[in-house]
Amino acid sequence: xxxxxxxxxxxxxxLLCLSxxxxxxxxxxxxxxxxxxxxxxxxxxxHDFIIKNNKxxxxxxxxxxxx
Amino acid sequence: xxxxxxxxxxxxxxxxxxxxxLAMPTLYLTIQGVVEKVVDITPKSLxxxxxxxxxxxxxxTIIPIPKYPLNVLSLKFKTGKYMTGTLEKTQxxxxxxxxxxxxxxxxxxxxxxxxxxxxxDSRVKPIINVWVKVRLKDNPVVVPAxx
Numbered sequence: 001x002x003x004x005x006x007x008x009x010x011x012x013x014x015l016l017c018l019s020x021x022x023x024x025x026x027x028x029x030x031x032x033x034x035x036x037x038x039x040x041x042x043x044x045x046x047h048d049f050i051i052k053n054n055k056x057x058x059x060x061x062x063x064x065x066x067x
Numbered sequence: 068x069x070x071x072x073x074x075x076x077x078x079x080x081x082x083x084x085x086x087x088x089l090a091m092p093t094l095y096l097t098i099q100g101v102v103e104k105v106v107d108i109t110p111k112s113l114x115x116x117x118x119x120x121x122x123x124x125x126x127x128t129i130i131p132i133p134k135y136p137l138n139v140l141s142l143k144f145k146t147g148k149y150m151t152g153t154l155e156k157t158q159x160x161x162x163x164x165x166x167x168x169x170x171x172x173x174x175x176x177x178x179x180x181x182x183x184x185x186x187x188d189s190r191v192k193p194i195i196n197v198w199v200k201v202r203l204k205d206n207p208v209v210v211p212a213x214x
Contacts, residue, residue, distance in 0.1 A: 028086065028088055028090075028091050028094065030094060030096070031096075032094070032095065032096055032097060033096070033097045033098075033099070034096075034097070034098045034099075035098075035099055035100055036098065036099070036100035037100050037101070038100065038101040038102075038103055039070060039100060039101075039102060039103065040070075040074075040102070040103045040105050040134075040135055040191045040192070041070055041071065041072070041073060041074030041075075041102050041103060041104055041105045041106075041191075041192060042070060042071050042105060042191050042192045042193075043070050043102075043191065044068065044069055044070070045068045045070060045098065045100070046068075047098060049082070049096045051084070051094070059086055059087060059088045060086060060087045061084060061085070061086050062085045062086060062087060063083075063084075063085040064082060064083070064084050064085075065082070065083040065084075065085070066080065066082050066083075067080050067081040067082060067083065
């Protein structure tokens with residue numbers, strides 16, 4: 001029995017090691033909307049949107065496309 | 068975010084953020100607000116259409132909004148190849164206003180573009196830009212009819 005358990009454990013372990021690690025669901029917390037109120041024409045509006053990663057998994061931001 | 072040219076409107080822009088998070092591969096961030104007019108510019112851009120060889124003239128009226136008083140200091144064209152312009156201080160309904168009179172130069176047929184740049188003493192709106200398009204057609208050649 002022992003002879004069977006050790007190879008099985010090793011193969012399961014190697015499978016887990018080879019599989020890719022994805023970001024856990026719901027890892028990102030962010031403020032989705034910013035209202036700057038009323039400004040005169042010509043003003044440059046600046047605001048920092050903070051995206052917080054709440055999990056222990058690395059989440060990459062691949063691209064940011066301003067609309 | 069620049070608010071130039073959005074005076075009198077609500078400005079709303081969306082920013083798309085792409086991540087490798089399977090649960091949230093795309094995030095949308097929205098930035099919005101009201102942009103107040105600093106000046107009334109009529110018209111917002113100029114279009115001249117006519118036959119080549121003719122000089123055309125149009126006027127741009129600039130009325131500062133009382134909340135944001137300003138003086139127009141100078142006028143400049145981006146190229147100055149296709150038109151000339153003059154700046155006049157005036158009064159419209161008791162309000163301080165400016166008139167920019169733009170005249171086309173005699174040119175060959177074609178489409179020409181230029182930009183009128185007005186320098187002001189306003190910290191909010193130091194520059195006012197007005198785009199100008201000139202479209203000149205060839206003069207029709209009159210062929211005498213055969214007898």
